[in-house]
Amino acid sequence: MSPPLLMGAVAYDPKVVTIWDGFRHWFADEGLDFDYVLYSHYERQVEDLVAGRIDAAWNSPLAWIRTRRMVPGARAVAMRDTDRDLTSVLVVRATSTIEQPADLAGATVATGAVDSPQGTLLPLGLLEGVDVEVRRFEVGVGLHGDHVGGERDAARALAAGDVDAACMLDANHLLFSQEGTLPAGGTRVIAQTSPFDHCNMSVAGDHPLVDRFVALLLAMDYADPAARPLMDLEGLTRWLPGRVTGYAALEAAVDRVGFYDPKGAITADGYRP
Amino acid sequence: MATGPELPEVGAGADRVPELDLGPLGLDGGGHLLLDHALAGLSPGSTLRVVGGDPHLAVHLGAWARRRGHRVEGSLVVRGDAGDRRLVGAERAGTPDRVAERAPATWSLAARGAVIEQGAPPLVGADLDRREEVWTELAPKLYAQAAAGQWDPATAVDWTPPHLPDEVEDAVVQVMTYLVENEQAALAVPARFVGRVHPHFREVVQFLATQLADEARHVEVFTRRARLCGRQLGVSGAGGRASLQTLLDEPEWPVAAFLLSVLGEGTFLSLLSFLERHAPDHVTARIAQLSLQDEARHVAFAMGHLGEHLRSDPALRHRLAAAVRRRHDVLARTAGLSDAVHDALVVLAAGEWSQEAISRGWAQVARLQEEMDDGRRRRLVRLGFATTEAAELSALHTRNFM
Numbered sequence: 001m002s003p004p005l006l007m008g009a010v011a012y013d014p015k016v017v018t019i020w021d022g023f024r025h026w027f028a029d030e031g032l033d034f035d036y037v038l039y040s041h042y043e044r045q046v047e048d049l050v051a052g053r054i055d056a057a058w059n060s061p062l063a064w065i066r067t068r069r070m071v072p073g074a075r076a077v078a079m080r081d082t083d084r085d086l087t088s089v090l091v092v093r094a095t096s097t098i099e100q101p102a103d104l105a106g107a108t109v110a111t112g113a114v115d116s117p118q119g120t121l122l123p124l125g126l127l128e129g130v131d132v133e134v135r136r137f138e139v140g141v142g143l144h145g146d147h148v149g150g151e152r153d154a155a156r157a158l159a160a161g162d163v164d165a166a167c168m169l170d171a172n173h174l175l176f177s178q179e180g181t182l183p184a185g186g187t188r189v190i191a192q193t194s195p196f197d198h199c200n201m202s203v204a205g206d207h208p209l210v211d212r213f214v215a216l217l218l219a220m221d222y223a224d225p226a227a228r229p230l231m232d233l234e235g236l237t238r239w240l241p242g243r244v245t246g247y248a249a250l251e252a253a254v255d256r257v258g259f260y261d262p263k264g265a266i267t268a269d270g271y272r273p
Numbered sequence: 274m275a276t277g278p279e280l281p282e283v284g285a286g287a288d289r290v291p292e293l294d295l296g297p298l299g300l301d302g303g304g305h306l307l308l309d310h311a312l313a314g315l316s317p318g319s320t321l322r323v324v325g326g327d328p329h330l331a332v333h334l335g336a337w338a339r340r341r342g343h344r345v346e347g348s349l350v351v352r353g354d355a356g357d358r359r360l361v362g363a364e365r366a367g368t369p370d371r372v373a374e375r376a377p378a379t380w381s382l383a384a385r386g387a388v389i390e391q392g393a394p395p396l397v398g399a400d401l402d403r404r405e406e407v408w409t410e411l412a413p414k415l416y417a418q419a420a421a422g423q424w425d426p427a428t429a430v431d432w433t434p435p436h437l438p439d440e441v442e443d444a445v446v447q448v449m450t451y452l453v454e455n456e457q458a459a460l461a462v463p464a465r466f467v468g469r470v471h472p473h474f475r476e477v478v479q480f481l482a483t484q485l486a487d488e489a490r491h492v493e494v495f496t497r498r499a500r501l502c503g504r505q506l507g508v509s510g511a512g513g514r515a516s517l518q519t520l521l522d523e524p525e526w527p528v529a530a531f532l533l534s535v536l537g538e539g540t541f542l543s544l545l546s547f548l549e550r551h552a553p554d555h556v557t558a559r560i561a562q563l564s565l566q567d568e569a570r571h572v573a574f575a576m577g578h579l580g581e582h583l584r585s586d587p588a589l590r591h592r593l594a595a596a597v598r599r600r601h602d603v604l605a606r607t608a609g610l611s612d613a614v615h616d617a618l619v620v621l622a623a624g625e626w627s628q629e630a631i632s633r634g635w636a637q638v639a640r641l642q643e644e645m646d647d648g649r650r651r652r653l654v655r656l657g658f659a660t661t662e663a664a665e666l667s668a669l670h671t672r673n674f675m
Contacts, residue, residue, distance in 0.1 A: 082339050089332055171336035173329070177301035184302060189332050222342070223361035225392030237342035237355035 004033040005209040007201075008045040008054040011038040012146035015233050022230040029226075030216050032209065041142025041273035042115075043266065046070070050264075055207040060144035060199055061117045061250050062259070067202050068244075069264035076200035076242030077214045082235050084246065085195035087170045088123040091158060094188045098164065101127050101191050107164035108133045110154035114271055116145025118198070119154065121253040123167035126191040128256070135163055142273025148172060155181050165190070197246025214241075277314015283322060290349065291315070295325030300333040308350070312343070317354035324348060362391045367473060376402045376473030385473055401526055402471040405585040409577030412476040419483035419570055424563055426494050434501050435554030444620035445557055447507035448548070449499035451614045453492055454509055455541070455675040458517040459571075460488035462533045466526050480574055487567040494560040501556060510611030512604075516673035519600050527582055527589060528596045534575030536597070537675040538568045539652050543645040544674055551622040551637060576652060583657055590657060594666060601669040609672025645674065 009020050020036045027034035037054060039045040042063040049057040050070045056077075059067060067074045090109075092098045098107070109132045112119020120136065137154045140147030151168045155176045158166035168176070173189070176182040201217070203210050217239040220227050231237065254260055259268040280291035293311045298304040304327065311321055323334060335345045342355030367373040369386035378395035401407050437445065467481040499506050520537065523529040545568060548561035583589050615638065620626070623634030646667050653663035 081342060085335065085339070087332070087335065169336075170332050171340065174301055174333045174336045177299075177329070177333075185299075189329060192332060221358070222355050223358040225362060225390075228359065228392050235340070237353065237358075 002033070002208045004035045005056065005207055005213050006054045007034065007036045007056040007058060007213075008039055008048060009036055009058040010042050010045055010060070010143060010146065011040060012140060012143040019230055019233050022233075023227075026220075026227055026230070027213075027216060032212055032216055034209075034213065042066075042144050043142065043273050046264075049074075049202065049204050052205055055203065055205060056210065056213065057202045057204075058199065059202040060146060061197065061247055062115060062121070062144045062254070064200055064202055064244075065247060065251055065254055066260050066264045067204060069260055069262060071204040074202055074204040076244050077203055077210065078201040078217045078239050079197065079199060079242050080234065080236035081238050081240055083198040083200065084240070084243075086118065086198055087195055088118045088167060088193045089170055089173050089189045090123055090126050090165055090167055090191040091155075091173060091182075091187045091189055092165045093158065093161070094186050096164065096188065098190060101130055103190075104132050104165055105130050106132070108135055108162075110135050110137060110157045110163040110166040112136070112145055112150030112154060112167065113138045113141050113143070113147075114268060115141060115143075115259070115273070116150055117196075117250050117253075118169040118172075119145050119151040119167055121257065121259070122193050122196060122249055123191075125249065125253050125256070126193060132165075141271070148175075152176065152181055159183060159186065194249060195246065196249050197243065200242045200244075277311055280311060280314075280321075290320045290322050292322040292324060295323065295327065295330065297326045299325075299327035299329055300337050301329065302327075304330075305337055308337070312350065312352050313356075315352045317352050317357065319352050320346075320349045321352065322348055323350055360388065360390060363388050365389065372404055372408055372474055374404050376471040378402070378471075380471075380473055382472050385475060396471070399469055399471040401466065401469045402473070404474070405582055406527060407470050407474050407477050407578060409477075409574065409581050411574065411577035412474075412480055415570055415574050415577070416476045416480040416483065419480060419487070419567075422566060422570070423483070423486065424490070426490055426497070426560075429563060430494065430556060430559050432497070432501065432556060435556060437502075437553055438626050440626040441553050441620055441624060442502055442504060443507075444617040445553065446499045446502075446504045447613055447617035448621055449495045450507035450509060451513065451611075451617075452495040453499070453506075454513065454517065455537075455673075456488050456491040456495060458520050458675060459533060459538065460485055460492065462520050462523075462529055463488075465521075466529065469526070477578070484567075484571050484574075487564075487571070491564045491567070494564070498556055498560055507617070508611065508613050510608065510613065512608030513611060513614070513673045515607045516604055516609065516671045517675060519603055519671075520675070523596070525592075527579060528593060530575045531579055531593045532596060532600065533675075534571050535579065535652055535656070536649055536670050538575075539572050539648055540645045540670065540674045541568055542572060543641060543648050547618075547622070547637070547641045547644075551624070551634075553621060553624040557621075572652070576655065579656060587657075593656075594658070594662065597666045597669050600671065604671055604673075610674060 009016055024034055024036060042060050045057050046063050046066045048054050098104060111134055114136055137150040139149035151172050154166040157163045159182055220239055222228055222231060222237045261267045280293060282289045283292045284290055295304045295307055338345045338350050342353035344351040366380040366383045366387050366389050367385055380389060381396040383389050463481045463484050467478060470478050472478055520533050545561045545565035549558050552558035618638045619634040622637040623630035649667035649670055650663045653666055654660060
């Protein structure tokens with residue numbers, strides 16, 4: 001008999017317990033021996049996945065990149081429908097004279113935390129070659145941007161006139177505009193990244209239950225009243241097969257800022273998850 | 274599938290697709306409502322071209338669609354089926370104008386007739402979920418009457434202190450002291466059950482809520498009258514409280530309603546009518562009159578739902594009778610109505626401290642007790658008890674009246 005499939009997830013919010021406890025029961029009802037452990041940040045989760053202490057990891061895109069660098073044969077076996085084709089945007093106040101990224105030379109740009117792909121690493125790629133002062137809002141360092149607080153603080157700084165531009169996920173620009181963090185009609189998007197992919201379920205070993213685990217994820221139905229509230233909390237309407245074609249821009253950003261070395265060692269200056 | 278709006282189609286041949294023009298409206302300003310409405314009229318997999326003048330439309334469209342299980346290809350939204358799948362297995366919580374025989378816990382707190390999305394935890398604790406045990410066709414009407422009949426103690430009563438002989442004022446204070454503790458019980462008993470009635474029977478819950486508000490007012494006005502002339506409150510007899518405790522101890526809803534509302538509050542109709550007629554001052558008369566109107570509704574409601582319950586479950590009558598006998602046995606060694614309350618009623622009705630008046634008051638209290646007995650027997654017969662059993666049960670009713 002196989003040992004249970006043990007998955008890691010990062011506890012960026014109390015709802016993570018609700019989500020994975022619920023999924024654990026759901027998997028049990030489907031006959032899968034599944035358990036999970038929670039991590040306080042992604043770096044230890046990746047290290048434990050690589051060391052074989054867990055069999056799967058619900059990874060941020062940055063954690064996936066580190067996993068891949070440490071274990072080239074690692075696989076992304078599943079992802080949410082909402083993990084595909086995200087974009088980040090560079091936003092200025094509507095009254096600003098800035099029309100394009102190059103106009104920000106010498107200006108101050110607010111970002112999310114140092115390790116946020118969507119709030120920092122990817123949108124700063126839009127400013128390559130432009131000499132700007134970056135003001136990072138370090139909320140939830142180690143959570144790879146899962147905590148929206150850094151992007152929200154960056155948006156607040158933009159609205160308050162403290163910075164000249166701010167970086168954020170497209171969905172968060174919509175959210176901040178709807179909730180009033182950004183005034184209605186008060187901002188302008190001056191640049192948008194190419195689409196990129198976000199989280200994936202990463203495996204680095206060959207646990208015998210992985211195929212069954214993935215098959216169950218892909219079969220999870222939004223019409224199932226037991227699964228739907230958990231899917232709503234996790235922010236998806238269906239699980240899709242993992243794909244690794246949407247991480248090239250983040251790979252490049254990691255190299256550009258030296259976040260990890262080619263073997264996956266942490267090299268980011270001052271990064272303390 | 275919901276019906277969507279008529280949309281113009283643009284393009285040629287196989288590329289013709291419906292188009293939604295949001296105009297200047299952005300998705301951060303309510304545009305998603307038009308988008309949802311337009312997509313509702315399309316089948317999953319269909320495409321909708323979305324155009325508009327909001328400068329953020331292209332950025333927001335992808336983010337919005339992703340979250341809702343749609344796909345975006347340029348300005349085309351490919352409709353997903355997440356919204357449809359959310360309501361797979363959904364059912365309506367009965368119909369708005371007719372109550373169900375039994376309300377399942379899965380209907381939970383939903384409005385009667387609402388579409389129930391599956392997946393929420395079932396309602397816990399609402400075990401009074403069968404029509405026969407809680408419902409009466411009178412409930413909507415009685416609730417409407419109760420809502421319209423709520424009165425404000427501050428304005429409905431002229432609180433000018435009366436000038437009564439000391440002995441009579443003392444008697445009024447003692448009667449008020451007695452009424453307050455009885456009204457506290459009349460509040461506590463339905464309060465223990467109101468959360469157990471399934472919200473599907475909403476007019477019952479609403480009526481019970483007004484009953485609680487009524488009793489809260491009664492507690493207020495009787496307390497205020499007791500203190501109106503600066504007197505301390507009177508005595509709370511042990512026998513009276515023992516009797517009221519048996520009401521609080523009753524775990525079964527129909528039995529508790531029977532003991533409290535049919536027998537207790539029914540008896541109080543006579544008492545409050547007596548107080549209104551014989552009160553020595555305008556304040557006592559007025560608060561008795563106002564409380565009497567409320568109590569009459571409570572009795573009518575209990576008679577209604579118990580009557581319908583007894584028609585569907587005649588065996589309940591034996592349980593009700595047994596409860597009266599059991600309560601009598603429990604209280605056999607208690608004093609029931611204290612002498613202090615009885616004598617205070619006599620003096621209150623006398624209205625003055627003289628031999629003639631006290632003699633008159635004594636006779637009126639004796640007549641009151643006969644009226645109480647008559648009323649109880651009449652209500653018991655209306656609930657289907659035989660005349661002889663009604664007389665026996667009325668006689669066994671607590672001497673504390675409530």
